[in-house]
Amino acid sequence: MSDRMSASSMPVGEANSELECFPYGVKHGDEGVCLMVKMGPYRILLDCGLTDISVLQSGLEQPKSHGLLVATNLPVDLVLCSHAHPDHAKGLLSLHRAFPQLPIYASEATTRLLPLNWLDEDGKIPQFCQALPWRSPVEFQDGLTAELYPAGHLPGAAAILLTYTTGRRTYTVFYTGDFFLSNSRLVEGLPLEELRGLEPDVLIIEGTYGTARHPHRRNQENQLAERINRAIASSYSVLLPTSTLGLGQEILMLLRSHHNFTGRNLDIWVDGSVAQGCDAYLELLPHFPTAVQNFAKHQSLFWDEKVRPRVRRLPLEQRGIVGQSPCIAIADNVTDLSQYCQPNTGPWLVLLPENPGHPNEFQPSLFTPHSSPLVEVETYLLAQHSDGPGTTQLIHNLRPKHVIFVHGAPTYLADLASLEELRNRYHLHSPAVGTLVDLPIGDVFVQPAAPETNYEGELNELGTVVTITLPDAITADPRWRNFADTGLVEARWQGEDLVLRGLSPRELMNQNGDRLAWTDLSCCATCKFQRGQRCWNPESPLFGFKVTPDGYCPAYERQDE
Numbered sequence: 001m002s003d004r005m006s007a008s009s010m011p012v013g014e015a016n017s018e019l020e021c022f023p024y025g026v027k028h029g030d031e032g033v034c035l036m037v038k039m040g041p042y043r044i045l046l047d048c049g050l051t052d053i054s055v056l057q058s059g060l061e062q063p064k065s066h067g068l069l070v071a072t073n074l075p076v077d078l079v080l081c082s083h084a085h086p087d088h089a090k091g092l093l094s095l096h097r098a099f100p101q102l103p104i105y106a107s108e109a110t111t112r113l114l115p116l117n118w119l120d121e122d123g124k125i126p127q128f129c130q131a132l133p134w135r136s137p138v139e140f141q142d143g144l145t146a147e148l149y150p151a152g153h154l155p156g157a158a159a160i161l162l163t164y165t166t167g168r169r170t171y172t173v174f175y176t177g178d179f180f181l182s183n184s185r186l187v188e189g190l191p192l193e194e195l196r197g198l199e200p201d202v203l204i205i206e207g208t209y210g211t212a213r214h215p216h217r218r219n220q221e222n223q224l225a226e227r228i229n230r231a232i233a234s235s236y237s238v239l240l241p242t243s244t245l246g247l248g249q250e251i252l253m254l255l256r257s258h259h260n261f262t263g264r265n266l267d268i269w270v271d272g273s274v275a276q277g278c279d280a281y282l283e284l285l286p287h288f289p290t291a292v293q294n295f296a297k298h299q300s301l302f303w304d305e306k307v308r309p310r311v312r313r314l315p316l317e318q319r320g321i322v323g324q325s326p327c328i329a330i331a332d333n334v335t336d337l338s339q340y341c342q343p344n345t346g347p348w349l350v351l352l353p354e355n356p357g358h359p360n361e362f363q364p365s366l367f368t369p370h371s372s373p374l375v376e377v378e379t380y381l382l383a384q385h386s387d388g389p390g391t392t393q394l395i396h397n398l399r400p401k402h403v404i405f406v407h408g409a410p411t412y413l414a415d416l417a418s419l420e421e422l423r424n425r426y427h428l429h430s431p432a433v434g435t436l437v438d439l440p441i442g443d444v445f446v447q448p449a450a451p452e453t454n455y456e457g458e459l460n461e462l463g464t465v466v467t468i469t470l471p472d473a474i475t476a477d478p479r480w481r482n483f484a485d486t487g488l489v490e491a492r493w494q495g496e497d498l499v500l501r502g503l504s505p506r507e508l509m510n511q512n513g514d515r516l517a518w519t520d521l522s523c524c525a526t527c528k529f530q531r532g533q534r535c536w537n538p539e540s541p542l543f544g545f546k547v548t549p550d551g552y553c554p555a556y557e558r559q560d561e
Helices: 092-098 108-118 217-233 247-257 272-282 290-298 388-398 410-417 472-476 505-509
Strands: 019-026 033-039 042-046 061-063 069-071 078-080 104-107 129-132 138-141 144-150 158-165 170-175 202-206 237-242 267-270 310-313 328-332 348-353 375-380 402-406 427-429 458-462 465-469 489-494 497-502
Touching: 019 202, 019 402, 033 158, 033 170, 033 202, 042 144, 042 158, 092 104, 092 108, 104 108, 108 129, 108 272, 202 388, 217 237, 217 247, 217 348, 217 375, 237 247, 247 267, 247 272, 247 328, 267 272, 272 328, 388 410, 402 410, 410 427
Parallel strands: 042 078, 078 104, 104 129, 170 202, 202 402, 237 328, 237 348, 267 310, 267 328, 348 375, 402 427
Antiparallel strands: 019 033, 033 042, 061 069, 138 144, 144 158, 158 170, 458 465, 489 497
8 A cells, every 4th residue: 555646636547557546535534435446547436425526626627718617538437326325425416517428327226315415406406327237247348347236234225346357367346335234124235145255356345333343233223122112101202313314214114113112102203304215215115125015015114194103204393392292203413403302392312323433422502402401312323334243254255355444433444454364364455535555466465564453551459459551542542532431441351351341421320220329419410400411501611511420510400309
């Protein structure tokens, strides 16, 4: 791997080897995924999750006499979109407008879901993306073909096999996009059996969850359903902010088919672009698994006011009154949530999906001081991507020569690149944006040094106390903030190893199933201004900040019994 030139200075026609990868975006921050792969003379753009596509236009524009700029050639030969999520597709419309003659391809379901990325656009979005079939190689240029395989994760999501054949040999690149090996409610998992032993020259794979290990998908669903069930039984309403596509629809299907809710006299309200995503899904029934199609023959997938629990659209004028009796609401994750949690409603439980690689920060801007006085905020895991064991399983089954990790926090990708089981078998790369990756085939390759992920400390026994001392370098990792949030850890044995885990404020408050341990203390856990692990007293120096249950400030006032 070499850091030879920046995105703005990269010559689009120059090559040092038959295979290269240049990342314009790798989903390390707010930007999405956008990768240029060069195979021989051809340049293929994989996804375009960029908000600003000027980096793709750099060096391709010349001034005209009237002062406007016009594209004189194309940045790539073709574009392949893996799926319709914004972090992979939001830049495609701008790219099409800048280069109308540039061919853009995706699966048929993806072409029909793409317009949901531009709901704020005036007028009808043109049908600029061409549909490709599943499991059928399509030749775009002489010797260059692409073949799509279902990737799980989202309806229409595709893993892409690129093949370039010259007179001397054949080169292959396999791009997973976002993938999921497990079956979910509306999407079957990536068909691993079909791809076993593929042996591509290059595998470009997402590493969203790093090396983390997750419970089985059904266990995750049951945990979420149980938490919602307990909240409803305690007369809480539940608010679930989600993205337009994917998670919201999965949760709806879970609630409609889970034994805790089937036949229950309960209203489920769906608002905003999530409701529009449901409408788009209803147009794609032939693309869903057989079990889902059979379900749809007997009742609607989403909108149903007869079969309990009832699923309804939430009219705008009812946002402020929904929740006067226990219900479930699914809304956009960018909406001001105080529109729902009004003072005359609630109490509310707000469930936020876990964001891997980033602190699970609760944003005070989601609510206003005029929100319902009873709002609790928690997180849940309902994975849409494969975990660490799933990622390594796919790599070992494909047996590539080079592996490029993208789509994940840098620390998570470094964890994957440090695994001995991978370093001993494959050439590993985890490039930053603007770093050109050479992918030599057949050359002697020296694996670069693994990122430092281990920390050496000291252990001291002093009577009945054991002290573990670690270097302060460990605090530079962004995960430290979550780990050390309360200053308390839990230790347990795992074979011969001792595993330490940080305790969250929510776990402390819910110990033994209640908050009785704090009722006799003047602390944040019993303060009337503490909601959702945050201080809501404008007179307090802690206003808007996350507080620990045993915290205290001069503005403390005890909750009414």
